[in-house]
Amino acid sequence: MPVLQNIVVAIRSDGDIVSARQQGRSLAAAIGFTATDATLIATAISELARNILMYAGQGEVMMHRAEISHRKGIVIGARDSGPGIRSIEDVLRDGYSTSGGLGLGLPGVKRLMDDFAIESQLGQGTMVTVKKWLK
Amino acid sequence: MEVPILKQGRFLIATIQAALSDADLLQLRRALIDKVIHFRSNGVIIDVTALDVMDSFATRTLRDITNMIRLRGADTVIVGIQPEVAFAMVQLGLTMEGVATALDLEEGLEHLQQRAAGKI
Amino acid sequence: MSSNKRSAIQEQRTAAQSTELLQELVAHLRQNRTQLREEWANRITEARLLTAMTKDELFAEATSVYDNYVEALATGTFEALQSYARNLSERIIPRGVETHEVVGIVLLLRDVLARSLFAKYQGDFTMLNRILDAYEPAANRIANTVAVGFVQERERVIRQQQEAIRELSTPVLQVRERLLILPIIGVIDAQRARQLTEQLLRGIRMNRAKVVVIDITGVAAMDATVANHLVQTVEASRLLGATVIVTGLSPEIAQTIVTIGVDLGKMNTVGDLQGGIEQAERLLGYKVVPVADTASS
Numbered sequence: 001m002p003v004l005q006n007i008v009v010a011i012r013s014d015g016d017i018v019s020a021r022q023q024g025r026s027l028a029a030a031i032g033f034t035a036t037d038a039t040l041i042a043t044a045i046s047e048l049a050r051n052i053l054m055y056a057g058q059g060e061v062m063m064h065r066a067e068i069s070h071r072k073g074i075v076i077g078a079r080d081s082g083p084g085i086r087s088i089e090d091v092l093r094d095g096y097s098t099s100g101g102l103g104l105g106l107p108g109v110k111r112l113m114d115d116f117a118i119e120s121q122l123g124q125g126t127m128v129t130v131k132k133w134l135k
Numbered sequence: 136m137e138v139p140i141l142k143q144g145r146f147l148i149a150t151i152q153a154a155l156s157d158a159d160l161l162q163l164r165r166a167l168i169d170k171v172i173h174f175r176s177n178g179v180i181i182d183v184t185a186l187d188v189m190d191s192f193a194t195r196t197l198r199d200i201t202n203m204i205r206l207r208g209a210d211t212v213i214v215g216i217q218p219e220v221a222f223a224m225v226q227l228g229l230t231m232e233g234v235a236t237a238l239d240l241e242e243g244l245e246h247l248q249q250r251a252a253g254k255i
Numbered sequence: 256m257s258s259n260k261r262s263a264i265q266e267q268r269t270a271a272q273s274t275e276l277l278q279e280l281v282a283h284l285r286q287n288r289t290q291l292r293e294e295w296a297n298r299i300t301e302a303r304l305l306t307a308m309t310k311d312e313l314f315a316e317a318t319s320v321y322d323n324y325v326e327a328l329a330t331g332t333f334e335a336l337q338s339y340a341r342n343l344s345e346r347i348i349p350r351g352v353e354t355h356e357v358v359g360i361v362l363l364l365r366d367v368l369a370r371s372l373f374a375k376y377q378g379d380f381t382m383l384n385r386i387l388d389a390y391e392p393a394a395n396r397i398a399n400t401v402a403v404g405f406v407q408e409r410e411r412v413i414r415q416q417q418e419a420i421r422e423l424s425t426p427v428l429q430v431r432e433r434l435l436i437l438p439i440i441g442v443i444d445a446q447r448a449r450q451l452t453e454q455l456l457r458g459i460r461m462n463r464a465k466v467v468v469i470d471i472t473g474v475a476a477m478d479a480t481v482a483n484h485l486v487q488t489v490e491a492s493r494l495l496g497a498t499v500i501v502t503g504l505s506p507e508i509a510q511t512i513v514t515i516g517v518d519l520g521k522m523n524t525v526g527d528l529q530g531g532i533e534q535a536e537r538l539l540g541y542k543v544v545p546v547a548d549t550a551s552s
Contacts, residue, residue, distance in 0.1 A: 014157035021188055023156060036453055039188065039219035043227060046190040070407060094228075105191050108227035135414065135446070214496070218456035221494040225487040230494075237496035238463055248495075 006064040009049075011080075017049040020061045024076065030132055031065050031074055041074060041132055044112040047105045048078035048084065048128055055104070056082020066131060073114070073133035081125040088118055138163045145177040146247055148240070152185050160196045167200055171207050178247035179204055182240060184215030188252055194229040201234045210250045212236065214243040274331075276389035281329040283375060284368060292321045295360075295367045301372035302363065304356045307347075320401075320507050324364060329412075340404030348405075348412055352463050357405045358398070367396045433465040434535050435497075438528070440473035448484035455488060459495045466535040467492055470528045472503025482511045489522060498538060499523060502531035523544065 007027060009020040024045040028038040045061060052059035059080030066075045085091055085104075094107045106128070109115040115131035136159055140149045147170055149163060167179060181197065185187065201211040212235040216224075224230070237243040284291065296317045299305055305313055319339070321511055327336040344357075372390065375381035428436045437455055459467065469488070471477075479484070489499040500523045504512075525531040 018154045018156050025187065036219040036222055039217075039223045040226065042188045043190055043223040045218075046188050047227070050190065050192060070403065105227065108191075108229075111226045111228070114225065216494045217414050218453065218460055218491075218495065221456055222452060224494060225491045230490050231525075236494050238460065238465075239496075242463075242465075252413040 005060060006101075009053045009061045009063075010058070011060060012058045013050050013060055014053065017046055017053065020049045021046040024061075024063055027063055027065070028074055028132075031072060033074070033132070036114050037132065040112045040119060041076070044109045044130060045078075046134070047109050048076070048130070051106075052080045056080035059125075071133050073131055075129065075131050076113075078123065078135075080130045084122040084124055084126055085118075085120040086122060088120060092118075138166070140166060142170075142176075143244075145251070146180060146244065147171065147174065147176045147178070147241065148180045149204070150182045150185075154188075155186065155193070157192055160193060164196060164200050164203070168203055168207070171204055171209050176209050177251050178210045178212070180240065180243040180247065181211065181213050182241055182243075183213060183220075184213045184217070184239075186215075186220065187217070189216065189220050189224050191227070191229060191230070194231055198231065198234055210235065210247055212243045212246050214239050272385070273389045276386050277328055277331070277393065280372070280386055280390055281325055283371070284325045284328070287371060288321065288325075291367055291371055292317055295321070295364050295495075298363045298367060299360050304359050304360060304363075305352060307350045316347075319343070320360070320364065324397055327397050327400075328390075331393070333396065336397065336400050337404055340401045341408055343401075344405045344408035348409060354402070354406060354409065355416055358402045359396045361401045365398060368394070381546065427454055429458075429462050429464070430532070431536065431539070431541070433463060433505050433539055434532075435459065435462055435464040435467045436470065436528075436532070437467060438470045438473065441475075443474060443477070445480050445483050445484065448481045448488075452484060452488045454490060456491055456495060457480065459492060459497045464497050466498050466500065466538050468500045468502055468528065468531040470502045470531065471505075471508065471526060474503075474505075474508070477508045477511055479511060479515050482508065482515055482517075486515070486517050486522075500525055500531045500535055502528045 007023055009016060011017065011020065016133060021042040025038050025042040029035075030040045033041065042075070044046065049061050052061070057080075059078065062077040062079070063074055066073050091104050091106050094111070106116075106118070108132060109128075113130040114134045115129075117129045118126070120126040136153065136154070136155070138149050138151055138159065140147055142148075147167065149167060151163075155163075163181075167181075170176070171179060179200075181200070186193070197213055204211050213231070214237045216236060235246060237246050299313065299317070305316075308316070320343070323339045327333055347357075360464070367427055369387070369390070372386055373383065376386060393470060418465055426438075428438070435455070435458055437451070437458075439451065454466065455469075458464065469485070471485075475549070485501070489501070492499045502525045504524050504526075509519060509524075523534075525534050
């Protein structure tokens with residue numbers, strides 16, 4: 001089965017969250033991730049897609065296979081043109097975890113993946129990029 | 136996709152079949168409350184064996200269901216969380232405190248029976 | 256004509272020439288396939304490479320490599336070569352073939368083919384130069400592709416072996432029905448801790464365990480990250496319906512756990528493994544009868 005180069009899933013409804021994470025899981029499996037890691041990746045995608053829906057109303061999740069100096073892995077980008085995040089520092093603090101169902105759950109997503117980066121501009125939108133590498 | 140809910144004596148068993156959307160989860164919540172009231176059930180088992188991802192929304196909804204059903208005097212137990220899913224959940228920080236969990240249907244029924252026996 | 260446009264056209268012309276030359280080269284290599292392949296096989300034997308293989312095997316592989324090599328030159332694409340390299344590696348790594356041998360034989364082939372080009376075009380120096388200009392980058396890329404493919408496959412095999420060793424060295428023991436013991440000994444790093452958690456959770460599911468005793472008597476020290484993993488293991492086990500008892504907690508490790516913000520009171524801890532097993536049996540409803548009593552009755 002061919003490993004798709006770049007998958008883009010539009011996020012407009014909660015059904016799209018399911019679609020995004022299922023495609024993420026397939027891609028992860030195709031890249032060679034274990035079942036456990038594929039679940040971590042799918043869970044991270046679910047959270048990121050959910051954030052897009054909750055805070056921006058719509059956006060997209062992109063994912064593709066990555067290879068850097070023979071290290072293979074997956075890259076996932078979650079982008080929206082929503083209100084943006086006022087204080088990135090705040091949302092990355094652990095008090096903002098999703099156990100109470102509040103907040104963006106970004107510290108959790110950071111724990112699930114290996115690399116994490118976030119860019120946001122008030123009034124313009126947000127882009128979260130996460131990566132996971134084959135061990 | 137509607138989740139099938141079966142009546143087993145005083146208990147209800149909801150078996151989640153496949154990837155559930157947020158809307159499906161909310162629909163399940165409504166259906167369970169209705170049926171608990173209608174059948175005057177003592178307990179509910181939600182079988183999530185087929186769920187390959189449990190995220191913050193799923194966790195929150197299961198907690199809501201547990202709390203709402205408790206208001207009707209009944210217990211809820213979640214069974215069948217897969218090892219990989221449990222691993223992902225704790226990494227994400229979702230521990231489902233206050234929600235009873237058991238390994239599978241058999242364990243879940245035993246749990247509910249013990250709870251029912253403990254009450255007078 | 257602008258200089259940009261001129262150099263673009265120049266590039267195109269050079270590329271076209273290059274392709275033409277490569278096709279000529281490929282034709283030559285195909286025509287002389289039999290003798291070049293034999294020459295190469297001889298050089299491999301002389302250099303004492305691939306000694307793990309029989310003469311027939313060597314010949315068969317040499318044929319495949321030669322044909323794939325020429326094909327890569329002909330098409331200019333390397334995907335087929337990449338998958339062939341991976342395939343080849345999968346086959347020869349269990350035979351004990353090493354990296355320097357694989358790199359060696361590919362370079363030998365490059366030399367054998369280069370020499371044959373010298374021989375053919377020695378009368379026309381300009382032509383020889385042009386053909387070599389076309390050949391060398393492609394040949395280098397081929398050598399690189401095969402070597403990298405081999406190394407990657409080797410690394411993958413090593414990773415698999417390490418994983419298997421780690422699994423063997425951290426057994427999850429079933430001592431009673433519904434009771435699992437996980438004795439942890441030695442140094443644990445974050446990766447091993449992760450692996451332990453995964454193994455334990457799978458074990459809980461497979462053995463339908465209701466109680467797990469994690470004994471860390473044998474663990475000297477634990478940093479905050481690993482302590483976190485331990486706590487996560489306890490939480491994840493609960494999601495599978497199992498109760499975890501942690502035994503052998505040293506005062507230092509207890510301190511580490513408190514430092515990361517975990518309420519030790521919430522964790523089920525017992526001093527030593529024996530005590531932990533007894534508590535587990537009580538939780539499971541077994542009656543614990545001391546050996547002395549059974550002897551006297």
